[in-house]
Amino acid sequence: MRTSRFFLVSALAPALAAAALALAAAPALAHFGMIIPSQDTVADKAKAKVELAVSFSHPMEGNGMDMAKPKAFGVVDNGQKTDLLPALKPAKVMDHAAWTAEYTFKKPGVGTFFLVPEPYFEPAEDKFIEHLTKVTVPAFGEEEGWDAPVGLAAEIVPLTRPFGNYVGNVFTGKLLVDGKPAANVPVEVEFYNKDKAYEAPNEYMTAQVVKTDANGVFSYAVPFAGWWGFAALVDAPETIQKDGAAKKVERGAVLWAKFVEPKRKKK
Amino acid sequence: MKNLILNRMKPVAASLAFLAVLAAPALAHRVNVFAYVEGNDVVVECSYSRSERVRFGEVEVLDAATGAALLAGKTDEKGEFRFPVPPAVRAAKADLRIVLKAGEGHQNATEVKAAEYLSTAPDAAAATTAAPIASAPPSPPVAPVAAAGPVAAASAPVQTVSQTGGQGGAAPALDAAALERIVEAAVEKKIAPLRAILVAEKEKGPGLTEIVGGLGWLVGLAGIAAYFAAKGKKPRS
Numbered sequence: 001m002r003t004s005r006f007f008l009v010s011a012l013a014p015a016l017a018a019a020a021l022a023l024a025a026a027p028a029l030a031h032f033g034m035i036i037p038s039q040d041t042v043a044d045k046a047k048a049k050v051e052l053a054v055s056f057s058h059p060m061e062g063n064g065m066d067m068a069k070p071k072a073f074g075v076v077d078n079g080q081k082t083d084l085l086p087a088l089k090p091a092k093v094m095d096h097a098a099w100t101a102e103y104t105f106k107k108p109g110v111g112t113f114f115l116v117p118e119p120y121f122e123p124a125e126d127k128f129i130e131h132l133t134k135v136t137v138p139a140f141g142e143e144e145g146w147d148a149p150v151g152l153a154a155e156i157v158p159l160t161r162p163f164g165n166y167v168g169n170v171f172t173g174k175l176l177v178d179g180k181p182a183a184n185v186p187v188e189v190e191f192y193n194k195d196k197a198y199e200a201p202n203e204y205m206t207a208q209v210v211k212t213d214a215n216g217v218f219s220y221a222v223p224f225a226g227w228w229g230f231a232a233l234v235d236a237p238e239t240i241q242k243d244g245a246a247k248k249v250e251r252g253a254v255l256w257a258k259f260v261e262p263k264r265k266k267k
Numbered sequence: 268m269k270n271l272i273l274n275r276m277k278p279v280a281a282s283l284a285f286l287a288v289l290a291a292p293a294l295a296h297r298v299n300v301f302a303y304v305e306g307n308d309v310v311v312e313c314s315y316s317r318s319e320r321v322r323f324g325e326v327e328v329l330d331a332a333t334g335a336a337l338l339a340g341k342t343d344e345k346g347e348f349r350f351p352v353p354p355a356v357r358a359a360k361a362d363l364r365i366v367l368k369a370g371e372g373h374q375n376a377t378e379v380k381a382a383e384y385l386s387t388a389p390d391a392a393a394a395t396t397a398a399p400i401a402s403a404p405p406s407p408p409v410a411p412v413a414a415a416g417p418v419a420a421a422s423a424p425v426q427t428v429s430q431t432g433g434q435g436g437a438a439p440a441l442d443a444a445a446l447e448r449i450v451e452a453a454v455e456k457k458i459a460p461l462r463a464i465l466v467a468e469k470e471k472g473p474g475l476t477e478i479v480g481g482l483g484w485l486v487g488l489a490g491i492a493a494y495f496a497a498k499g500k501k502p503r504s
Contacts, residue, residue, distance in 0.1 A: 045303075045383075046380075078317060106303070107301065107303065107312075108299060108301045108312065108314070108317075109317075140299065140301045141297060141299030141300075141301065141314075141375075142299065142314070142316065142317055143316065144316040144317040144318060145317065
């Protein structure tokens with residue numbers, strides 16, 4: 001009898017732990033609109049096709065959420081906008097509904113991919129979340145134009161070139177809301193923990209947090225290699241009606257950038 | 268005395284040159300060279316950035332496999348250099364290596380694979396444009412020189428040239444250099460696949476013999492180490 005109870009408890013323990021973790025992770029932190037390209041830079045004409053994985057996820061914890069078809073998805077290169085919404089195909093990211101698109105660079109350029117999702121209702125927070133997301137991929141040596149805003153309702157305009165960065169670099173960006181610098185806004189920073197290679201030592205470590213200064217500028221020094229997301233979170237001026245009530249809309253300006261280890265000479 | 272001065276000048280000159288390189292405005296500028304195929308032409312775009320083009324930069328086109336210089340030219344004000352794929356190159360299906368020398372030690376290179384130009388323009392296009400290409404100054408690979416006397420051995424190639432040239436009329440005579448180029452192109456065409464095989468072999472990495480040999484080395488070294496280790500342990504009388 002004693003042993004069987006012991007077995008029962010030991011069987012339940014992981015489930016309980018998982019539940020506890022889920023609760024700990026439940027706070028608002030760590031929703032991220034994501035656009036992750038298959039390569040951070042394009043150098044080779046034979047490998048000029050970039051696959052973009054578009055999702056709404058918890059990048060550090062590696063948990064996905066189902067994502068409806070976005071309202072807008074495209075790429076801007078040198079002021080020229082290309083609609084990629086028709087190119088989006090359903091896909092799975094972190095075991096949840098997500099989207100994927102292919103884009104081939106034919107000439108030197110700097111492509112900033114942008115995403116405007118359908119607002120996602122988060123019952124735990126009783127509000128909608130809308131993350132306007134960007135990622136910039138340069139091709140064939142061109143690098144001019146990475147600092148141009150796309151013109152989203154909320155947008156991080158990089159002050160650090162958002163590609164070709166080493167690990168340890170300080171990333172600096174400026175938050176524009178409706179085209180104007182936004183002060184005192186929290187920016188969540190999260191690592192795309194692909195393959196769950198890392199583990200946050202405690203719940204505070206899942207997302208890192210910095211704030212924009214009086215000029216809407218924030219900085220973050222990147223500690224290890226991979227894709228890092230920066231999400232500046234503001235409340236949208238509008239609300240969305242749901243179940244007879246006006247729900248708040250969290251508007252996130254998200255930017256993704258990859259930070260890379262230097263290659264070491266083989267000896 | 269003169270020598271002494273010269274010798275003293277050398278480091279100064281060297282450091283000056285070094286400084287000049289450092290002080291160049293394009294300090295951290297990479298120079299970009301990007302080439303693509305448009306119809307029968309290869310278009311080479313040279314730039315420091317979208318708004319800063321390489322004006323009048325020297326472009327050299329080489330056979331990527333042999334390194335043989337094929338043609339050369341300069342970029343225009345927009346940093347562009349355009350050249351038609353020479354028929355001999357097309358026939359040899361040679362990959363092109365395009366080197367840009369933008370001055371002040373700024374150099375970069377890119378490649379245009381044969382597959383790129385072969386897929387965009389049919390051979391027929393090459394045949395019809397062969398004559399104007401031959402007369403264009405930067406790319407004279409099969410320029411027939413009429414002044415040269417007929418060479419006995421050249422009769423067959425002359426015929427092929429007149430066919431591909433498609434000009435009709437009397438077959439133009441060939442000089443030795445033109446003939447040589449044609450033969451080279453033909454041979455190149457025949458041996459290109461062989462070269463590809465050789466390169467592939469080289470890039471395959473260590474073969475079985477190398478691996479076995481390497482293991483042999485390891486065993487041998489371990490043996491020597493074991494020998495010395497055993498020797499060290501022996502009690503000395």
